[in-house]
Amino acid sequence: MIGKHYVLTGGTSGLGRSILCNLLNKKAYVTILARNPHKLDDLKVQYGTDHLNIIQCDLQSKSQILNLKNYFKNQNIDGLIYSSGLGYFKSIAQHSLDEMTETYTLNIINFNILLATIQPYFSAYPTIVGIGSQSAFLTQAYAAHYGASKAAFNQVLNALRLEHPNYHILTVNTGPIATPFHEKADPSLMYAQKYKAIMLEPNKLAQQIVNGMIYGKYEINEPQWMHRTLKLYQLAPRLLEKYFTSFFKNKA
Numbered sequence: 001m002i003g004k005h006y007v008l009t010g011g012t013s014g015l016g017r018s019i020l021c022n023l024l025n026k027k028a029y030v031t032i033l034a035r036n037p038h039k040l041d042d043l044k045v046q047y048g049t050d051h052l053n054i055i056q057c058d059l060q061s062k063s064q065i066l067n068l069k070n071y072f073k074n075q076n077i078d079g080l081i082y083s084s085g086l087g088y089f090k091s092i093a094q095h096s097l098d099e100m101t102e103t104y105t106l107n108i109i110n111f112n113i114l115l116a117t118i119q120p121y122f123s124a125y126p127t128i129v130g131i132g133s134q135s136a137f138l139t140q141a142y143a144a145h146y147g148a149s150k151a152a153f154n155q156v157l158n159a160l161r162l163e164h165p166n167y168h169i170l171t172v173n174t175g176p177i178a179t180p181f182h183e184k185a186d187p188s189l190m191y192a193q194k195y196k197a198i199m200l201e202p203n204k205l206a207q208q209i210v211n212g213m214i215y216g217k218y219e220i221n222e223p224q225w226m227h228r229t230l231k232l233y234q235l236a237p238r239l240l241e242k243y244f245t246s247f248f249k250n251k252a
Contacts, residue, residue: 001214002027005076006127007118009059010083012039014179015131018206019081024051026210033057033068033114059084060105065113072121079127079168079213080118082111087135087146089186089251100145107149112156127168127213130157134175134221137230139241142251146185161218170212172220173227177202191251198223 006023010016011032023030024047031053032040040054055071057064085107088099095103111130135147136154154171161169176182178199182192192199200222212220221227233240241248 001210003029004078005029005031006079006081007031007033007072007077008081008083009033009114010085010131012036014083014181015174015177015202015206016081016083018202019083019209021203022206022210027051029053031055031071033059035059059110059114060102062110062113065110065117068114068117069120072118075121076123077118077121077126078123079129080115081129081131081209082114083129083131084111085131085133085150086181087143087149087185089142089146089191091142092144095145103145104149104152107146108152108156111153115160125166125168127170128157128160129170129172129209129213130154132157132171132173134173134226134230136173138233139237139248140251141249168213168216170209170217170220172205172209172212173222174200174205175223175226176200177205186251194250 001023006028008016008020008023008030011020011030012034020030020032020043024043029051033055034040035056035058037054037056040052044052044054055068057068059065087103087107088095115128130153132154133147133150135143136150138147140147154173157169157171160167176192176195176199178196179202182189186192205222208220208222
């Protein structure tokens, strides 16, 4: 990965930050899109600006994303890693209009806008990494909009793989990760505390993702036991929802 140039979102905390550190340690060049660049001041000191470029960009803003073409017009981009995402663990009726708009805008709509904006500057064989969720594969009460947005995200990535055979598309579907995501999804942190024991460790997952980029993997599903369970769910989803209702309401 020495000398490769990647654009990364969601790099100020959690899994995105771990991916960033892994890339920098492998001597890749990384351009971070961040709403709050000051959260990366420590990494600027540690790695310098030779390999780390930070652009202030709110990924909820269509105009700010479109303006990125002014930054990249003379550059070569070897890949995009979309690690941004949010969701709210509440019922459909409890979602405000702003919360619904935020969820779909960040998780799927503005990914497409960002992709279209930087696509003209891709190298011949770019890598696209999308951080999805196991929630895309099952119906969950109190997380419907989050799951729906992630299912749409997966569909776009899969179609992109078919439309651009020269692209390496890596879809990463995860269970709960020990990141600040939960502070916004459920401010009570009841869900995070309840499932603390099965939370994925972001640094370990980031290493898997970077290795997946190197070795051309198409998909990473973690934890594996959850992915296998959801494969069984797909065989008889309505039956399981009827008899194991509490499992599908664990975000209440």
